[in-house]
Amino acid sequence: MREEAVEAALGKIGLDDKARLLGGQDMWSLPALPEIGLRSLVMSDGPVGVRGVRWSADDPSVALPSPTALAATWDPRLARRAGRLLAQEARRKDVHVLLAPTVNLHRSPLGGRHFECYSEDPHLTGEIGSGYVNGVQDGGVGTTVKHFVANDAETDRFTVDNVITSRPLRELYLAPFEAIVKNAHPWGIMAAYNRVNGVTMTEHRYLQNEVLRGEWGFDGFIVSDWMAARSTAGDIAGGLDVAMPGPVTVYGEALAGAVRAGEVDESVVDDAVRNVLRLAARVGALDGAPPVVTAPPEPLDGQALAREVARRAFVLVRNEARDGQPVLPLASARLRKLALLGAAARDARVLGGGSATVFPERVVAPLDGLAAALPDAVLTYAVGADPSEELGPAGTGFTLGAVCRDAAGDVIGTRSLPGGQVQWIGGDLPDGVTHDALHSVEVRGTFVPRESGEHAFGTRGLGAFTLTVAGEVLYDGVQPLSDAADPFEAFFGAPAERGRIRLTAGEPVEVSLVHTLDRRDDVPLPAVMFSFLHGAPRRDPDELIAEAVEAARGADAAVVVVATTERVESEGFDREDLRLPGRQDDLVRAVAAANPNTVVVVNAGSPVEMPWREDVAAVLLGWFPGQEGGAALADVLLGAEEPGGRLPTTWPAALADAPVTEVVPTDGELHYREGLFVGYRAWDRAGTAPAYAFGHGLGYTTWEYESLEVTPAAAKVRVRNTGARTGREVVQVYLAPQADTVERPARWLAGFASVEAGPGECAETEIALPARAFEIWDEEAGAWSFVPGVYEVRASRSLADPRLTATLELQPAPDAPQASPGA
Structure with missing residues (x-):
């Protein structure tokens, strides 16, 4: 019935x-066609939350932990629940399609957007991604699995040609997409900016x-990454259904003209429209077509x-014994004093930078979480070291609003601003305001400092600014267009300090930032994007560290929170090193x-160097932990x-040890030589x-692996909790070929499962061994080929910690294609 409605509408x-x-x-939606009962389809960025069509903190969203964190759970069922929550959020915001998940691989630790991807391993990525997609679509909301394909770094991402031979392309980079199409049937795929082997992905x-579409049977729609579509005939012929954003695109009038000129066959346009109508039918936006989900979970x-x-x-990557007991968990009943240290303990970074940013209604920082969990007077706090040397958007202590004026200076609209960022794209403007009429925006309100001293203020964005604090004009000038190579970074501009003024803690002052719009003609869509920035008084770094040391010296334990910043991990650029910023080391x-x-x-979305890791009692990797990270941290620490x-x-000990680090193209090409x-x-x-192997992680109990039984289809593993408390174990199964006629890795992840058991209890799990785990892509044959032989099957706690092994000998099937020698 759904397909019949699609064909009738077409x-x-x-x-x-x-x-x-x-x-x-516009920025986020496709047009409605009321005459056929089609409503406008609305898309929104993810993947940790649903921002909706307004890029503003006054439209809050639930903020889940980063995708690296979700992958660290090794639990597709939990990923599915996360997806269902995001579908719930999407429905609340009238969003039909979530622009997520990101399933590109961690090819190099320098990738600036790794926090938004899941893993270096295609199987783990595919399993977590499948859970996420199933969960979102359980709620009747579409997904667009991205970025198809090989968008594994940010440098020159709009133009880079990633040169990849067919085996790694198939076995690594395409593999998560293929698994998700098979296991979750996503309703959308997003085409990447980059080229692959000379061809732009949208084409x-x-x-x-x-x-x-052909081999995998994908029947959803393909949407471009934003501003990735560049060729009318090339994109439609290459399979791109939707070019975003609008209203200026390579489709629309240009596409209709190409059909009339004989450059594009109308049947190709029909195929693309059919895919869009099928999406509309699935999400309930097409009359006469029953939605896939009529009753959300x-x-x-x-x-x-x-x-x-x-x-x-x-x-938990390290947990050393002190006085015969591991330091973690901390015995809260015996804690007389706990020192919490680090700027990120008070002002936590809960998500990564760039288009994935959402604005939660609340953020529980580590200081908040531990203060709520511990008795009064137990917790002491000191800044110790601040990872950021740049100003950030005005936040704590500020009460702000936006006033919009026309060229005559008359007020034409207002809007509240929970923070110092103004990001109005397309039609997202205050009531009564149009882009044509809007001449300037004033961010104004009050600021109550929490510290006395010299406060810094600044701007981010393009155009003219007048910045006034406590009646003093700190800046009156123009910020020209940035020369950043990445359009995303150029569009947002870079943070700039404009002036300093001494303020007294607790005494409110009036603040104002007037921004006169930069009316350039070369922007792809109308937008108002700028920020009112603030920085607390700077103190001597040695003095701050000395205060932290003094607090730690008198405490039963010290917890130091270290972090990266938005200038280290964000969309638009890759990392230059893995060092923690500032004086945190x-x-x-x-x-x-x-x-x-x-x-x-460690409050970071991807690996950082930890030169002190052997000198501390415990190291806990917290990723970007989402809005409730501080509460969760208290749960775990205590x-x-x-x-x-x-x-x-x-997790490398040092960047110099990492075997793959090249992310910068040469003459426009990045060769995946590895x-x-x-x-x-x-x-x-x-x-x-490395410092810590893939799959590594400690809990608060111990496990014994008791038995392993294997067949070509599955590994059955029994484990026993030998500790004193209930725990969860992630059983990992790796395959290691014992002799090879073809080039293959020494071992690879074939499957995994989580089990839970109380003290002394056993748990048993059967982990499927997919047929693909025993196949390679034969470049000569252009097909998947089974590789017979002897395989060691390892039931492991991590890649570096196998507990049980068994041998599996696989004979060639009479009719199965065999790998070509040297494939």
Whole structure:
């Protein structure tokens, strides 16, 4: 019935409306066609929350932990629950399609957007991504799995040509997409900016039409990444259904004109429109077509789920014994004084930077979470070290609003501003305001400092600014267009300090930032984007560290929270190194020297160097933990819950040890010369040891692996909880070929499962071994080929910690294609 409704609607649409339907009408939506009962389809960024059509903190969203955190749970069922929560949020905001999940791989630790991807391993990525997509679509909301394909770094991402031979392309980079199409049937795929082997992805007929739609049977719609579509005939022929954003796109009038000129066959346009109408039918936006989901799942508590995902994602990589007992969990009943240190402990970074940003209604920082969980007077706090040397958007202590004026200076609209960012894109403007009439925006209100001293103020954005604090004009000038290579960074501009003024804690002052719009003609869509920035008084770094050391010296334990910043991990650029910014390494060393019970919490979305890791008692990786991260941290540190995470990516001791680091193209090309050997596959080949292996993670109990039984289809593993408390174990199964006639990694993840058991109890799990785990892509044959032989099957706690092994000998099937020699 749904397909019949799609065909009936298609038959009623003329060429001009067909072409118009395939291009965005604005930043986030496609046009409605009321005459056929089609409502406007609305899309929204993810993947940790649903921002909706307004990029503003006055339209809050639940903020879940980062995708690296979700992958660290190694739990597709939890990912599915997270997806259902996001569908619930999407429905609340009238969103039909979530622009997520991101399933590109952690090819190099320098990738600036790794926090938004899941893992270095394609199987783990595919399993977590499938859970996420199933969950979102359980709620009747579409997904767009992205970025198809090989968008594994940010440098020159709009133009880079990623040169990849067919085996790694199939076995690594396409593999998560293929698994998700098979296991979750996503309703959408997003085409990436980059080229692959010379062809721009939005025009890649082979990968989009022959592989994705043909081989895999994908029947959803393909949407461009924003501003990725550049060729009318090339994109439609290459399989791109929708070009975003609008209203100016390569489709619409240009596409209708190409059909009339004989450059494009109208049947190709019909195929694209059919895919869009099928999406509309699935989400309930097409009259006469029953939606896939008529009754959404039971509502979920967003705060509770965000807290659960965070604590299940924390990876305890080190937990040394002191006085015969591991330092963690901290015995809260015996804690007389706990020192909490680090700027990120007070002002937590809960998500990564860029288009994935959402604005939660509340953020529980580590200081908030521990203060709520501990008796009064137990917790002491000191800044110790601040990771950021740049100003951030005005936040704590500010009460702000926006006043819009026309060229005559008359007020034409107002809007509240929970923070100092103004991001109005397309039609997202205050009531009564139009882009044509809008001449200037004033951010104004009051600021109550929490510290006395010299406060810094600044701006981010393009155009003219007048900045006034406490009646003093700190800046009156123009910020010109940035020369940043990445359009995303150029569009937002860079933070700039404009002046300083001494203020007194607790005494309110009036603040104002007047921004006169930059009326350039080359922007792809109308937008008002700028920020009012603030920085607290700077103190001597040595003095701050000394204060932290003094607090740690008198405490039973010290918890140091270290973090990256938005200038380290964000969309639009790759990292240059893995060092923690600022004096944070010095802080950790100094505190560890003063207190043997030093615990370090790493607030970063991807690996950082930890040169002090052997000098501290415990290291807990917290990722970007979402809005409830501080509450989850208190749960784990104090033992109410155990840290449930395992590493989804190898954690190097130093960047110099990492086997794959190249992310900068040469003459426009980035050659994936490492082939099949990325992540732990590359570490194995190099023969070097990382700081912490893929899959590593400690809990608060111990496990014995008692038995392993294997067949070609599955591994059955029985484990026993030999500790004193209930715990969860992630059983990982790796395959290691014992002799090879073809080049393959030394071992690879074939399956995994989580089990839970009380003290002394056993748990048994059967982990499927997919047929693909025993196959390779034969480049000569252009097909998947089974590789017979002897395989060692390893039931492991991590890649580096196998507990049980069994041998599996697989004979060639009479009719199965065999790998070509040297494939």
